[in-house]
Amino acid sequence: MTDRDSVVITIQHPAHVHFFRNAVAILEGRGYDVSVYARDKDVTRELLEAYGIEHEVLAGTADSPLELAKVQAVYEYRILKRIRRLDPAVLLAIGEPAVAHASSFVDGHSVLFTDTEHATLQNALAFPFADLVCTPRAFRDDLEAAQYRYDGYHELAYLHPDRFTPDPTVLTELEAQSNAPAAVPKAAPGAVPDAGSETATDGAGDDSLVVLRLVSWNAAHDFGRQGMGGIEHLVTELEDAGATVLVSAEGDLPPAVADRRFDLPAERMHDLLAYADLFLGESATMAIESAVLGTPSLYVSDLDAGVLEELETRYGLLQRRSQETGPDAIADAARGLLATDASTWERRRQRLLEETVDTTSFVVDTVERVTGR
Numbered sequence: 001m002t003d004r005d006s007v008v009i010t011i012q013h014p015a016h017v018h019f020f021r022n023a024v025a026i027l028e029g030r031g032y033d034v035s036v037y038a039r040d041k042d043v044t045r046e047l048l049e050a051y052g053i054e055h056e057v058l059a060g061t062a063d064s065p066l067e068l069a070k071v072q073a074v075y076e077y078r079i080l081k082r083i084r085r086l087d088p089a090v091l092l093a094i095g096e097p098a099v100a101h102a103s104s105f106v107d108g109h110s111v112l113f114t115d116t117e118h119a120t121l122q123n124a125l126a127f128p129f130a131d132l133v134c135t136p137r138a139f140r141d142d143l144e145a146a147q148y149r150y151d152g153y154h155e156l157a158y159l160h161p162d163r164f165t166p167d168p169t170v171l172t173e174l175e176a177q178s179n180a181p182a183a184v185p186k187a188a189p190g191a192v193p194d195a196g197s198e199t200a201t202d203g204a205g206d207d208s209l210v211v212l213r214l215v216s217w218n219a220a221h222d223f224g225r226q227g228m229g230g231i232e233h234l235v236t237e238l239e240d241a242g243a244t245v246l247v248s249a250e251g252d253l254p255p256a257v258a259d260r261r262f263d264l265p266a267e268r269m270h271d272l273l274a275y276a277d278l279f280l281g282e283s284a285t286m287a288i289e290s291a292v293l294g295t296p297s298l299y300v301s302d303l304d305a306g307v308l309e310e311l312e313t314r315y316g317l318l319q320r321r322s323q324e325t326g327p328d329a330i331a332d333a334a335r336g337l338l339a340t341d342a343s344t345w346e347r348r349r350q351r352l353l354e355e356t357v358d359t360t361s362f363v364v365d366t367v368e369r370v371t372g373r
Helices: 014-029 044-050 067-086 097-103 120-130 167-176 230-239 255-260 266-275 284-290 305-315 329-337 342-354 359-371
Strands: 003-011 033-039 056-057 089-094 110-111 132-136 147-150 208-214 245-248 278-281 297-300 318-321
Touching: 003 014, 003 067, 003 097, 003 284, 003 359, 014 033, 014 044, 014 089, 014 359, 033 044, 033 067, 044 266, 056 067, 067 089, 067 097, 089 097, 089 359, 097 110, 097 120, 110 120, 110 359, 132 305, 132 359, 167 266, 208 266, 208 284, 230 245, 230 255, 230 329, 245 255, 266 284, 278 284, 278 329, 284 297, 284 305, 284 318, 284 342, 297 329, 297 342, 305 318, 318 329
Parallel strands: 003 033, 003 089, 033 056, 089 110, 110 132, 132 147, 208 245, 208 278, 278 297, 297 318
Antiparallel strands: none
16 A cells, blocks of 8 residues: 655655755655655766755766666666665656656556656657656647646746845855955845846946856757857957856867866855856756856757747846857857846846746645645
8 A cells, every 4th residue: 555654755866956955854744754766967966965855866867868768777777676675655757757757557646747848758668657757838839748837937837036035145155266256246136126127237247156067968959969169269258258157068078178176065155156146058957057056058059948039138137158159259249148237137037036936845735736735
């Protein structure tokens, strides 16, 4: 018989730790027995340990499609063994086929969350077996599976103001490094915006802080893709405009900009994004995180999603550029965003918050509906 108080959560990516961490604490506080299983990808394990989440790592990472297939097979087998033993009432994951497949062997209800239309293979393997697929309202696809659209984003599970207050000591930590920001940081998210029109200010980039993120392109839906070119020239253009550029990269950096790399615990990255004046990079997750924090975001990639489009067209907190865009054009766009008055971004963020939900509350409410609490 299914254990109505047992919940299984699987983690395949660092962003999934953030998505579920508040829900784990709330569910455990309400008497649920929550089991967390993970793949050891990037800083996933470090984040789980930093947040004190008990977990078991069931598989590692992969650097090629063949290795990923092998890892996934091991992960599916180990997930199935544990789920058959626990017989949970609810199984939660972000687009994970293993959970959807394993739920077919128990009476538990599999609930998948996704915001990534272009993860076509993973979606095709997972959605037909899921009992429920929850997507943001901006998700472009109408699924044949049971689909529920909600007014929110994954990132609001951990960056909604009810869940997150940025810590300004992150700037002190960075000042101790040789590449410390010389910039004067903007006000914290949530500060009351000044009255005035949405106009640009003089001196675009002066005393501003730019976070540049470069990714490794080894996720299942990323194999064969490449990132931005001309990084050295781009950094020079931004610094010539008066900006301090801090670089976060999954791989090696060109020697000319290697000293811009910063060293910060993974769980402090959102504090930095909250106080930055601009996010620029290839990570869709970090682009969305920055936008919901009220930090203008310039996303450079050919990978797209409905959430990115909504943040650009409905809220004006994000701009998109193709990865083929040259460094001069990217620098021009960045300078334009930096020149816009800070109060503009906060007003746009406040509108977003008025029209969306706390996603953690939505996750918890979904579990309680399934379990009949």
